[in-house]
Amino acid sequence: MQDFYDRRDAAHAEHQARFTCEHVNQAVRRRVIKGGAVQYVRQCLRCGDPLGNPIAKAKAIEENDGQEPDQLDEALIKAWRDAYAAASKQLRARFDRDAFLSEYSDYLASEEWASKRALVLKRAKGICEGCGMKPATQVHHLAYKHVCNEFLFELVALCAECHSRIHAEE
Numbered sequence: 001m002q003d004f005y006d007r008r009d010a011a012h013a014e015h016q017a018r019f020t021c022e023h024v025n026q027a028v029r030r031r032v033i034k035g036g037a038v039q040y041v042r043q044c045l046r047c048g049d050p051l052g053n054p055i056a057k058a059k060a061i062e063e064n065d066g067q068e069p070d071q072l073d074e075a076l077i078k079a080w081r082d083a084y085a086a087a088s089k090q091l092r093a094r095f096d097r098d099a100f101l102s103e104y105s106d107y108l109a110s111e112e113w114a115s116k117r118a119l120v121l122k123r124a125k126g127i128c129e130g131c132g133m134k135p136a137t138q139v140h141h142l143a144y145k146h147v148c149n150e151f152l153f154e155l156v157a158l159c160a161e162c163h164s165r166i167h168a169e170e
Contacts, residue, residue, distance in 0.1 A: 008095040015091050019084050021047040028060045031072035040069060048077035107148045120155045130162030138163045 023044040031039050031050070040060030041050045050072065060069050093099075107113055117139045128136045136157035141147065143154050158166070 011091055011095065015087060019080075019087070021049065021080075023047070023049065023051055026051060028055070028063045028069040029072040030060070030069045041072070043072055043076070045076070047080040048073060049080075104147065116150070116152065116155065119152060121157050123152070124157035127157070128159035128162050129156045130158045130166070134159035134161065140166060 021044055023046070025045040026042045027045055028040055029043040029050070031041060033039050038057075039054040040057055041054050042052060043050055055063075061067065120139045121136055124136050126136055128134045137160055138158050140156050140158050140163055141150065141154060142156060143150075146154060
């Protein structure tokens, strides 16, 4: 299960990095605020965020090559936020714990798992690979990276007591 969480955490970090904007490209924009007043601000051309404090009209026009700045691009802001929300939703669905556990439960009830389980118990000669003394009655995943398609070396035969002890430590 730890591999599942490691992959999830890495995907979340990648998601955050993808949607962290350094605001490298900016342009001066005009926006109307409450009461109809006009403000001039810098807008990031990647994410759309208005940046910093308002600037004076004269400075805004000067920075815009003597032209009145364009209107603040609300569509750019909306597109960035929508992309973030869609990517977040996709990420949540990809790492939905309930979906994983449902798929995993189905796998544990399959003939494929029964066959692998029997091979692991046979390899251990029916003896717990944790304590080396009690009969092995359970098979434990050492890693979940290849879950549902695991290698036999990723599985160990354990007695109930050792299996409980491993999960208590997790």
